[in-house]
Amino acid sequence: IAGITQAPTSQILAAGRRMTLRCTQDMRHNAMYWYRQDLGLGLRLIHYSNTAGTTGKGEVPDGYSVSRANTDDFPLTLASAVPSQTSVYFCASSERGNENYGYTFGSGTRLTVV
Amino acid sequence: GNSVTQMEGPVTLSEEAFLTINCTYTATGYPSLFWYVQYPGEGLQLLLKATKADDKGSNKGFEATYRKETTSFHLEKGSVQVSDSAVYFCALRRSDSWGKLQFGAGTQVVVTP
Numbered sequence: 001i002a003g004i005t006q007a008p009t010s011q012i013l014a015a016g017r018r019m020t021l022r023c024t025q026d027m028r029h030n031a032m033y034w035y036r037q038d039l040g041l042g043l044r045l046i047h048y049s050n051t052a053g054t055t056g057k058g059e060v061p062d063g064y065s066v067s068r069a070n071t072d073d074f075p076l077t078l079a080s081a082v083p084s085q086t087s088v089y090f091c092a093s094s095e096r097g098n099e100n101y102g103y104t105f106g107s108g109t110r111l112t113v114v
Numbered sequence: 115g116n117s118v119t120q121m122e123g124p125v126t127l128s129e130e131a132f133l134t135i136n137c138t139y140t141a142t143g144y145p146s147l148f149w150y151v152q153y154p155g156e157g158l159q160l161l162l163k164a165t166k167a168d169d170k171g172s173n174k175g176f177e178a179t180y181r182k183e184t185t186s187f188h189l190e191k192g193s194v195q196v197s198d199s200a201v202y203f204c205a206l207r208r209s210d211s212w213g214k215l216q217f218g219a220g221t222q223v224v225v226t227p
Contacts (some may be wrong), residue, residue, distance in 0.1 A: 040219055045216075103160070106157050
C-alpha cells in the first residue's frame with residue numbers, strides 16, 4: 001500500500017538520550033516534511049526537504065536535525081532529548097509542483113521524554 | 115507573516131446537526147486553502163481544498179468556500195454523523211512557500227448519537 005511509514009509508533013525516552021525517528025515513503029514524492037503536534041498549537045513545521053540532498057529549517061528547528069540521502073527516507077534526529085520535545089511527530093510528503101493535491105501523512109510517532 | 119485562526123473546540127453536536135467550523139487566515143498574495151481531518155490515533159488526511167477566490171471545495175458532505183474578501187474558509191456539513199468525530203485542521207499554502215503548509219490549531223468535533 002503506497003504511503004508513509006513512521007517508526008517507532010511510540011517511545012518513552014530518557015532526557016539527554018539521542019533518538020532518531022524514521023520516515024519512509026514509497027510514492028517517489030520529492031518533498032518531505034516533519035511536523036510536531038501539540039495540543040492547542042496545531043502542527044508546527046520542524047524541518048523540510050524539497051528534494052533529495054537538500055534540507056531546510058521550519059518554524060521550530062532547534063534541537064532537531066534531518067538528512068535526506070535519498071528520495072524515500074527522511075529521518076529526524078533529536079541529539080539530546082529534553083522534556084519539551086514530548087509531542088506527536090508526523091512525517092509528510094508531497095509532489096513538488098503539485099502541492100495543491102495536498103500532503104500524505106504518516107500515522108505519527110508519539111514521543112515522551114522523561 | 116502568515117497565520118491561520120480556527121474556532122476553539124471542542125464542538126459537541128448531536129447526530130444530524132449542522133456543523134460549522136470557522137477559519138480565517140492572514141497571508142500575502144493568493145494562498146491555497148485546505149481542510150484536513152485527523153481521526154483518533156491516525157495521521158491527517160486531506161478533506162478538501164480550494165486554490166483561488168470563490169472556489170468551493172467539497173468532499174464527504176463537507177464544503178468550504180474560499181472568501182478572499184473576508185479571508186475565510188469556513189467548513190460546513192449539513193448533517194453530521196458519529197463517524198465525523200475527529201479533529202479538523204484548516205491550513206494554507208502561500209504560492210511562494212515551496213509547498214509548505216501552515217496549520218491552524220485544530221478544532222475537535224464530537225458527535226453524539
